[in-house]
Amino acid sequence: MVSAAYRSWVLAxxxxxxxxxxxxxxxxxxxxxxxxxxxxxxxxxxGFLIGPAFAVFxxxxxxxxxxxxxxxxxxxxxAVGLLVWSLFTAASGLARSAAQLAVTRILVGVGxxxxxxxxxxxxxxxxxxxxxxxxLAVFQAGVPLGSMLGLVLGGLLVDxxxxxxxxxxxxxxxxxxxxxxxxxxxxxxxxxxDPGVATPAKEAGFREVFASLARKPTFWxxxxxxxxASFAGTGFGFWMPAFxxxxxxxxxxxxxxxxxxxxxxAGVIGVVVCSRITDALGARDLRWYPVAGAVSIALMLPFLxxxxxxxxxRQAIYFMIPSGLVGGAWAPIAFSMGQNIAxxxxxxxxxxLLIFSITFxxxxxxxxxxxxxxxxxxxxxxxxxxxxxxxxxxxxxxVGAVAFAFAxxxxxxxxx
Numbered sequence: 367m368v369s370a371a372y373r374s375w376v377l378a379x380x381x382x383x384x385x386x387x388x389x390x391x392x393x394x395x396x397x398x399x400x401x402x403x404x405x406x407x408x409x410x411x412x413g414f415l416i417g418p419a420f421a422v423f424x425x426x427x428x429x430x431x432x433x434x435x436x437x438x439x440x441x442x443x444x445a446v447g448l449l450v451w452s453l454f455t456a457a458s459g460l461a462r463s464a465a466q467l468a469v470t471r472i473l474v475g476v477g478x479x480x481x482x483x484x485x486x487x488x489x490x491x492x493x494x495x496x497x498x499x500x501x502l503a504v505f506q507a508g509v510p511l512g513s514m515l516g517l518v519l520g521g522l523l524v525d526x527x528x529x530x531x532x533x534x535x536x537x538x539x540x541x542x543x544x545x546x547x548x549x550x551x552x553x554x555x556x557x558x559x560d561p562g563v564a565t566p567a568k569e570a571g572f573r574e575v576f577a578s579l580a581r582k583p584t585f586w587x588x589x590x591x592x593x594x595a596s597f598a599g600t601g602f603g604f605w606m607p608a609f610x611x612x613x614x615x616x617x618x619x620x621x622x623x624x625x626x627x628x629x630x631x632a633g634v635i636g637v638v639v640c641s642r643i644t645d646a647l648g649a650r651d652l653r654w655y656p657v658a659g660a661v662s663i664a665l666m667l668p669f670l671x672x673x674x675x676x677x678x679x680r681q682a683i684y685f686m687i688p689s690g691l692v693g694g695a696w697a698p699i700a701f702s703m704g705q706n707i708a709x710x711x712x713x714x715x716x717x718x719l720l721i722f723s724i725t726f727x728x729x730x731x732x733x734x735x736x737x738x739x740x741x742x743x744x745x746x747x748x749x750x751x752x753x754x755x756x757x758x759x760x761x762x763x764x765v766g767a768v769a770f771a772f773a774x775x776x777x778x779x780x781x782x
Contacts (some may be wrong), residue, residue: 368554369746373492379547380485380731381508383448386540387481388482388512389519390455390474391420391729393536395607396520396618404529405464408742411425416604419468421730424475425722428483428695432571432718436711444488445548452540459533482721487714487763490705491554496649499702506698510633510690513603514626514686519718520607522554557710575712579719582707582780584773589723590658591769592700594762595663596728599693599760602670603734605740609756612749614679625683632690640695652781653774659699660770666693667763674753674760694772697724703773717745735759 394401394416402412433444454473461634485505493501516536523532579585598701610625640662647654669689676682700720708716739755749755 368492371771373712376492376551377504378557379543379551380444380489381505382477382507382543383444383547384485384505385515386448386452387478388509389515389536390478390512390515390540392513392603393520393532394516395604396524396622397518397532398530398605398608399611400524401467405467407464409740410465410650410734411736411737413567413734413740414707415464415467415471415735416729417737418730419471419733420478421725421728422475423472424479425725425730427476427479428434428718428725429572430488430713431479432483432714433541435487435714439489440484440714441551441553443480443484443753446542447477447484448540448544448547449477450480451475451477452537453477453648455537456534459530461530463627474782483714485704485716486637486701486717486777488551489558490713491556491710494559495706496645497646498642499645499655500638500699502640502702503557503695503698506641506694506701507634509697510630510637511696513633515631516629518622518713519609519623521617521626522618524618557677560710567677568762572715575708575715576719578709578712579716581709583706583776584656584707584780586701586715587697587769587773587776588659588700588718588766589765590775591659591663592696592720593723593727594766594769595696597732598760598763598766599732601736602656602729602733602756604729605736605752605756609674609752610679610683612752614682616679624680625686629686629690632687633694636641636691637698640692641698641719644695644699647722655699655703656770656773656777659696659773660767662692662695662699663767663770667760667767669693671757671758674756679733696766698722700770703777705775732759 399411401407401415431443453472454470454477458474460468461470470668486502489501489505490498519536520532522533555688606625607621611618611623625777640658644655644658666689669685673682673685673689676685701717704716704720736755736759739758740751743751743754
């Protein structure tokens with residue numbers, strides 16, 4: 367029997383791991399200007415370096431790593447991945463060209479592929495179904511917390527010690543976290559908290575997992591909805607510091623302390639509170655899960671639009687409070703839905719497939735799309751081209767809300 371205190375420790379150390387997962391990504395958003403100047407690249411290339419160079423390999427490697435996690439020690443896989451991505455985040459500071467930086471970002475992506483999906487599976491065997499969305503929401507709070515630390519530390523350090531030393535400073539502490547995680551987290555029995563669900567003695571092949579999920583329209587609806595929401599949200603989040611710097615002439619330290627703190631503190635509160643409310647509503651009617659995901663996406667869209675259109679940049683940042691309170695809920699809701707419709711011995715792979723959609727459409731294409739549009743629109747709009755690039759990408763969110771709403775038609779049946 368696992369004690370409540372130990373269960374909380376496992377959740378806490380996995381949350382710290384996930385904070386480093388996103389810290390290592392978002393610290394780059396404070397380096398766009400120095401990297402462009404130092405390496406002599408365009409916005410499109412910067413979009414590639416912070417987007418596809420990382421995300422494509424992260425998404426592709428996530429599936430075979432998750433297959434291992436469905437049959438092997440999840441704690442060891444997570445710890446090794448954390449060690450790898452921390453080392454190569456630090457090594458990114460040694461890059462002397464765009465090609466070298468791309469290689470290190472690829473290897474960071476390979477390491478980070480071992481983070482989220484195995485952790486989702488591990489947490490699903492520590493928390494029962496009626497507490498799963500809340501547990502995954504606390505874990506998912508690593509996204510805004512890591513983003514906030516990346517923005518704040520980037521603002522504090524880049525101008526003081528340079529972008530190269532900053533990458534080394536944020537990368538190396540992850541090694542210690544990897545050691546603690548491997549030494550203190552135990553591997554739980556698979557499926558023990560799911561009454562009436564037996565885990566087969568033999569492992570499921572990828573074809574079997576894919577076939578099982580293919581029969582459940584809910585999975586593909588939330589994969590599309592979460593992927594589109596991530597395309598808009600990641601493109602917005604990665605380029606927002608550059609928007610505030612170019613359009614409103616804010617400094618990196620001010621961006622980190624003002625935008626980083628305001629937007630992400632609201633995000634942490636929103637992701638946990640909204641998921642608790644969704645768990646309570648879902649206990650009465652399972653359809654509340656996809657409905658809440660649709661509402662989360664739909665409500666954040668106008669506030670993000672106002673952030674971009676408001677004439678005063680420092681005032682505009684305050685629209686990130688309502689956006690953060692409602693806008694972060696769709697991700698943990700999607701992950702908990704995916705875990706609840708997948709068999710226990712298929713959960714890491716199911717999470718990896720969902721993460722593939724979110725990462726490929728989100729970090730893979732979102733930042734690249736904004737960077738490309740910046741270069742296309744710059745001759746017409748100058749420094750303000752980034753505003754229209756971000757608005758164009760942001761408009762796609764409506765498709766994600768519709769996809770989540772569509773999942774409400776099949777979720778109860780697919781869980782059963």
